[in-house]
Structures are given as C-alpha cells and as structure tokens.
Amino acid sequence: MKFPDFVRRNIPLAGYSTLGVGGPADYFADIKRIETDGSESEDYHIREAKATFFVSVCEAHKFAKENGLDIFVLGRGSNVMFADSGFRGLVLHMGMSRVHFQNDKLIAEAGALVSDLVTLYENGCGGLECFAGLPGTVGGAIYGNAGCFGGQFWDIVEKIMFFDGEYFRTLKKRPEMFGYRWSIFKDNPGWIIVEARLKFKLKDSGQVTKETKRIRNLRQSKQPKSPSVGCIFKNPAESTLSAGLLIDLCGLKGKRIGSAMISHEHANFFVNLGGAKARDFIELIKIAKSHVLKKFGILLKEEIILVGDF
Ligand SMILES: Cc1cc2nc3c(=O)[nH]c(=O)nc-3n(C[C@H](O)[C@H](O)[C@H](O)COP(=O)(O)OP(=O)(O)OC[C@H]3O[C@@H](n4cnc5c(N)ncnc54)[C@H](O)[C@@H]3O)c2cc1C
Known part of the structure; x- marks a missing residue:
C-alpha cells in the first residue's frame, strides 16, 4: 500500500488522550501548518490552495478512501477514550494551530x-x-x-x-x-x-x-488532578440534578476497578491512577449507569467519545 509521507504506522494512542489509555492506531497522520507562498492571504480560497494543511487533509482523506479505512479526527484527545485494542483505521491528528x-x-x-x-x-x-x-x-x-x-x-x-x-x-x-x-x-x-x-x-x-x-x-x-477526560456523562435533561451528583448520591465516589476510579472530588470524572485499561473504565461506566438507573430511574448517556471496538 502506498501512503503519503506524513502518514505513520502503528502509533500508540494512549499518549494522544488525556486519559492515557488505548492501543495503537494502524495509521496516523499529523496535520500541520507549513507556511507556503500565499498561505497568509486573507482570501480564504487562496489560502485553501496554498496552505499545506489543506492539501494534507485532502491527501489523507483520499488515502483512507482508496484503502477502505475509517477515519477518526483527533484534537487534544480530552474527550475521547481509545479501546485497548486501538483503532483499525486512520487517525487524523489536527495539529495546525495558528491563531490570528x-x-x-x-x-x-x-x-x-x-x-x-x-x-x-x-x-x-x-x-x-x-x-x-x-x-x-x-x-x-x-x-x-x-x-x-x-x-x-x-x-x-x-x-x-x-x-x-x-x-x-x-x-x-x-x-x-x-x-x-x-x-x-x-x-x-x-x-x-x-x-x-x-x-x-x-x-x-x-x-x-x-x-x-x-x-x-x-x-x-x-476537578481532580489525576488524568481524566472530563465529564463521562451528559447531565440528564429529565433531572435538575447533575450526572455527577446522581452518581455521588449512589455512594460511588472512590469506586475502583483496577486503576480506574470514580473521583473523590467530582463523581462525573473517572480518573486513571496509573496503568488503567479502557476496559476498567467501561466497567465503571456500566456500574455508574446501573446504580443511577436503579435508584433514580434515569439512564445516563455518555458525553465522551469511544473510539475502536468496545
Ligand atoms: C480536566 C478536563 C476538564 C474538562 N472540562 C470540560 C468542561 O468544563 N466543559 C466541557 O464541555 N468539556 C470539558 N472537558 C472535555 C473536553 O476538554 C472538551 O470536550 C473539548 O472540547 C474536547 O476537545 P479535544 O480537542 O480534546 O477533542 P477530542 O477529544 O480530540 O475529540 C472529541 C470529539 O471531537 C471530534 N473532533 C475533534 N477535532 C475535530 C475537528 N477538527 N473536526 C471534526 N471533529 C473533530 C473528535 O472526532 C471527537 O469525536 C474536560 C476535559 C478534561 C480532561
């Protein structure tokens, strides 16, 4: 398979999520800004043609399409959890970061x-x-x-x-x-x-x-200092109580599976105490959902994005 030079193979994803869990991506593309003539133009269409990150996005997309690969677009990874088995497609890491x-x-x-x-x-x-x-x-x-x-x-x-x-x-x-x-x-x-x-x-x-x-x-x-992905669940529309408070009222703060734990500081934050696996977090998610459903009749919905096979 021929692929663009900015696409790499078998890249561990744990370091690309603030939670610090997850296996490798089969393909990984870093999309970066490289200044070229015209990329500073205020005219959007001139920049589109000149700025290389636009070209990289197109090339990476074409590569994935031609090879039947799924694409996952990744920012800072502060709202995603990657599966322990990783991702069998192309991760597009959006690294272009100019602000003006x-x-x-x-x-x-x-x-x-x-x-x-x-x-x-x-x-x-x-x-x-x-x-x-x-x-x-x-x-x-x-x-x-x-x-x-x-x-x-x-x-x-x-x-x-x-x-x-x-x-x-x-x-x-x-x-x-x-x-x-x-x-x-x-x-x-x-x-x-x-x-x-x-x-x-x-x-x-x-x-x-x-x-x-x-x-x-x-x-x-x-908020806790240990690695997390922020709030695991959305606040439920059918309650005036937040998801965190509902989990707290079920007595689940400090509940632990392996090295994954429901934070003592904020029950909607699940933290990695070091070496946790995605499957540990999935287990905690199931526990929190079933307790809240049993006690309050509310089905919590995930805010975080799960990537890969769970
Ligand atoms: C300590 C901590 C505190 C947090 N506090 C808050 C908070 O107060 N409020 C809140 O809302 N969230 C909070 N979060 C969650 C998170 O920071 C936000 O949801 C954030 O906006 C996610 O941005 P990201 O770049 O990390 O996205 P990622 O986690 O990389 O991706 C999240 C989703 O966005 C998609 N995505 C990312 N970039 C693009 C793109 N360029 N094009 C298309 N799709 C894209 C991804 O495909 C994925 O589905 C917190 C997280 C942590 C770790």
Whole structure:
C-alpha cells in the first residue's frame, strides 16, 4: 500500500488522550501548518490552495478512501477514550494551530488550543474567560459544543470552515446547528473542521485577567488532578440534578476497578491512577449507569467519545 509521507504506522494512542489509555492506531497522520507562498492571504480560497494543511487533509482523506479505512479526527484527545485494542483505521491528528486577528475577529485553526485563545486577554480580548482551563482544541470544542461556567463554545463562533470529504466549505452559524453538548458536526461524522472565525469583546485587559484567574482557580478547586477526560456523562435533561451528583448520591465516589476510579472530588470524572485499561473504565461506566438507573430511574448517556471496538 502506498501512503503519503506524513502518514505513520502503528502509533500508540494512549499518549494522544488525556486519559492515557488505548492501543495503537494502524495509521496516523499529523496535520500541520507549513507556511507556503500565499498561505497568509486573507482570501480564504487562496489560502485553501496554498496552505499545506489543506492539501494534507485532502491527501489523507483520499488515502483512507482508496484503502477502505475509517477515519477518526483527533484534537487534544480530552474527550475521547481509545479501546485497548486501538483503532483499525486512520487517525487524523489536527495539529495546525495558528491563531490570528482579522480586524475585530479571531481566526483560529482547528488544532489551536482553547486555552491559548483565552490567554489573548493580554490584548483585551474578552468573552472567552469561561473557557479558562478547558484542555481541548477549537475543533473539539466546536464538535461537542464544549460548555463551562455559564458559557458554551458556539456562543463565540461566527463561521466554520470544514472539509466535507470532497470540498472545503464554510458554514455560518445558525441556532439549529448547536445545542447542549451537540453540534451539526455530530450528525455529519465525515466533516472535518479546519478553521473557525470567532468573535470576542474588547474589554479592559485587567478585568479579563482577573476573571480568567477566578475561573481557572474555580476549575482547579473542583476537578481532580489525576488524568481524566472530563465529564463521562451528559447531565440528564429529565433531572435538575447533575450526572455527577446522581452518581455521588449512589455512594460511588472512590469506586475502583483496577486503576480506574470514580473521583473523590467530582463523581462525573473517572480518573486513571496509573496503568488503567479502557476496559476498567467501561466497567465503571456500566456500574455508574446501573446504580443511577436503579435508584433514580434515569439512564445516563455518555458525553465522551469511544473510539475502536468496545
Ligand atoms: C480536566 C478536563 C476538564 C474538562 N472540562 C470540560 C468542561 O468544563 N466543559 C466541557 O464541555 N468539556 C470539558 N472537558 C472535555 C473536553 O476538554 C472538551 O470536550 C473539548 O472540547 C474536547 O476537545 P479535544 O480537542 O480534546 O477533542 P477530542 O477529544 O480530540 O475529540 C472529541 C470529539 O471531537 C471530534 N473532533 C475533534 N477535532 C475535530 C475537528 N477538527 N473536526 C471534526 N471533529 C473533530 C473528535 O472526532 C471527537 O469525536 C474536560 C476535559 C478534561 C480532561
């Protein structure tokens, strides 16, 4: 099989998820920005033709299609759990991460870390404070409409550039395109987000700095320090109680299978105490679901994305 030079074989995935579990990917492509003439252009179509990450996305996609491989698009891996047996397809790791200002907007490539956007407060760039400490990328935050401390990521989205498998297209935000931990990208698994235009509010940088620190401290005081993928379950629509509280009320904090444990700090965070396996987390997920169903009649639904054979 002939494959592009940026595609590698048998790459262990544990290091590409904040949970630190998972076997190898058969194929793995790092999509990076390499500057070429014209890639700085403000004209989207000129950049599309010139910036090599656009070319890499197309080439990797073509390679997968020609060889009948499934594709999994990976950001920071802070919301995914890979199977112990790994993934029998091509992982597309979105590493392009340039962020720049265009007039009063922010243009961020899909692999840019949300935490890097937040630090733009030095420029008086407000409206992003609630995302302080969110470990994912712009692509991941758009895909799952990440939300925290009173905000959701689509609040700041204006326009998204994505690859639909054949063409690069743009999408202007409309209300029906997003919801609680959901976006239109979840209904279109083949779409690959490459870039987004985001809005911000010009604010006093001292004020933004203060609020960003407050949120970061709040997050640190509530969340465990051991490796995790954030909240395992969505908050159920049929209850005013959060998924974490429901699990806590079942007395499951500290419940352990192997080295996977339901956190003492936050019952919706399951942590890796070192050397845990994906199957241990699956067992814990089953336990939490069955206890909450029995006690409250509520079926919890996973927020995290499971990749591979479970
Ligand atoms: C300590 C901790 C705290 C967290 N706190 C929060 C929180 O407060 N609120 C919250 O909502 N989440 C939280 N999370 C979860 C996670 O950080 C977010 O869901 C984040 O937005 C995921 O981004 P990512 O880049 O890591 O995505 P990944 O985990 O890499 O991927 C998640 C999904 O997005 C898809 N995806 C990623 N990039 C693209 C792309 N370019 N195009 C198409 N699809 C793509 C993937 O295919 C996958 O299905 C937390 C996680 C941790 C570890």
